Amino acid sequence: MKSTTRGTLAAVITCVAAAAGAAACVTPAAAIGTVPVPVPLDGVEKSLNVELPTIGGEIPLPTPGAPEGPRFVEGRLIPERVVPQLPVAAGLPGVGLRAPLPEVLGNDFNHLGLDAPASDLRTLSPGLALDAPLTAPNPDRFGLPDLRTPQAGVLTPVLQAVPGADLGVGEGL
Structure with missing residues (x-):
């Protein structure tokens, strides 16, 4: 070799x-698709000699999808969706909180916790649909198009999410 x-x-x-x-x-x-974001409170906790809550979060990363292209419809001069809707998948930010909760009787601590995880979010941007003020060529008028009223429409944006959270009290830190 x-x-x-x-x-x-x-x-x-x-x-x-x-x-x-x-x-x-x-x-x-x-x-x-999320980036964890811890909140550092260790320095404050050590300097004050107190138990502080632990806080963390999640920031979602949006990812654009492929738009559905224009559709050609018989009898129209302009495609059905001139400006297509752009789908974007992301999420709602999440948070996690765990705070010490002192007991009334005794020296031990309990905790209060809140957990709201990042949830999926699906969106579609607004789109635009137009139609020309002319029809297709008319054979009865020697191939000349007929006139009609122009049409314009806005495709409404879509926003879908199912957020959730959990709040609870438990033993220990």
Whole structure:
């Protein structure tokens, strides 16, 4: 085997190994489309010598989809959806809060927790539908189009989400 062939083979194997290693390092946050955001309160907690709540959040990453293209309809000169609606999938931000709750009797602490996970959000941007003030060529008028009133319409935007939250009290911190 020539040295150039061995060098090329070594480069290919190195690239494949690097790609496999990068695929294994994908974080779960990137897989679900949210970025975790912790709120660091450790310095305040240590300086004041008090138990403070732990707070964290999730920020969704919007991902645009492919718009449905214009549809040609018989009898219209302009396609049905001139400006198509753009779908965007994202999520509502999530929050997690866990605050210490002192017991009335005793030295132990309980906690109050609020968990509102990031929920899916589906949207469609507004679209536009137009029709020309002319009809298709009319054979009775020697191929000339007929006149009619122009038509314009706005396709309404869509917003769909199912948010949820969980509020509870429990033992321990």
